[in-house]
Amino acid sequence: MALPVVAFLGIGLMGGPMATRLCAAGYPLRAWNRNPAKAQALTASGAVAGASTLDAVTGAKIVVSMLADGAVVQEVIEAALPGMAPGTLWIDMSSTRHDEALCCHARLVEQGMRFLDAPVSGGVGGAEGGTLAIMAGGSLHDFDEAAPLFAVLGSAQLVGPGGSGQVAKLCNQLIVGATINVVAEALLLAQAAGADPAAVREAIRGGFAGSRILEVHGQRMLDRNFVPGGQVKSQLKDMRNVLAAAGEAGLVLPMTAAATRSYEMIEDLLGGADHAAALLALERINPGQRVGHGADVLP
Numbered sequence: 001m002a003l004p005v006v007a008f009l010g011i012g013l014m015g016g017p018m019a020t021r022l023c024a025a026g027y028p029l030r031a032w033n034r035n036p037a038k039a040q041a042l043t044a045s046g047a048v049a050g051a052s053t054l055d056a057v058t059g060a061k062i063v064v065s066m067l068a069d070g071a072v073v074q075e076v077i078e079a080a081l082p083g084m085a086p087g088t089l090w091i092d093m094s095s096t097r098h099d100e101a102l103c104c105h106a107r108l109v110e111q112g113m114r115f116l117d118a119p120v121s122g123g124v125g126g127a128e129g130g131t132l133a134i135m136a137g138g139s140l141h142d143f144d145e146a147a148p149l150f151a152v153l154g155s156a157q158l159v160g161p162g163g164s165g166q167v168a169k170l171c172n173q174l175i176v177g178a179t180i181n182v183v184a185e186a187l188l189l190a191q192a193a194g195a196d197p198a199a200v201r202e203a204i205r206g207g208f209a210g211s212r213i214l215e216v217h218g219q220r221m222l223d224r225n226f227v228p229g230g231q232v233k234s235q236l237k238d239m240r241n242v243l244a245a246a247g248e249a250g251l252v253l254p255m256t257a258a259a260t261r262s263y264e265m266i267e268d269l270l271g272g273a274d275h276a277a278a279l280l281a282l283e284r285i286n287p288g289q290r291v292g293h294g295a296d297v298l299p
Helices: 015-024 036-045 053-057 070-083 098-110 123-129 140-153 164-192 197-204 212-223 232-249 254-270 275-284
Strands: 006-009 029-032 062-065 089-092 114-117 132-137 154-160
Touching (some): 006 015, 006 053, 006 070, 015 029, 015 036, 015 062, 029 036, 029 053, 053 070, 062 070, 062 140, 089 098, 089 140, 098 164, 114 140, 114 164, 123 132, 132 164, 140 154, 154 164, 164 212, 164 254, 164 275, 197 212, 212 275, 232 275, 254 275
Parallel strands (some): 006 029, 006 062, 062 089, 089 114
Antiparallel strands (some): 114 132
16 A cells, blocks of 8 residues: 655754655655755655645645744644645644644644644654654544554654643653753762762662663763754753643642753753753852863764
């Protein structure tokens, strides 16, 4: 059976490798990006570069968006609607606010379309390797239709009705953002108290404190390598979205608030750096203390 035509909107740090994987899996793919050169680069993988959003979605059965934020997603939906056939399935894999996902869902259903919010976790490495964790909100029918596409990109789980994917992603980002900050504190404490932070990390990796964050971001901090996988500005956006969702639910999340302040401290100077640069924010409020002795590697 022929694979459906897919329009992929947003060929950025994550969208580029995701779209490339879909091309390699045989999906007829039409790519669009605000910077046309990024969409054009995918033609080497077999994609067709759309001259506009409207051009890219015309004739597509599935539309995948991987965009900067919810406001951009809503803007692109409005631009695309005139070119979409009734019943088209829109899969938004961006990270947005919960209320924005609900608005997108309502708008598309109102126009006779279908919608899944399906944000991802796993960074650029996961996008390149097809190992993303995909958290989907929507109907079981639509999830089942999207399942073969999701399988090319990673492992997908339906977590509830429309909007629930973004809730799951916010939970994920809460844990990621807070844990990065805690790992930074542990390594700085080890250094300041006279232990070897690299040896301390090695010693605790196999215990209850072991985690993917300690593995990947702990090593980045020791290497002082802040060339991005995930970026400070993206992590900060997600942390603010967590706080917004918490406010809607009537919750106070003190650790999330503290981690958000950490990223706010360095956003202006280091927004494009890896979110492991939370270490730099911590060092800023502890003058004279520093993990390791190497030079910082920044984007």
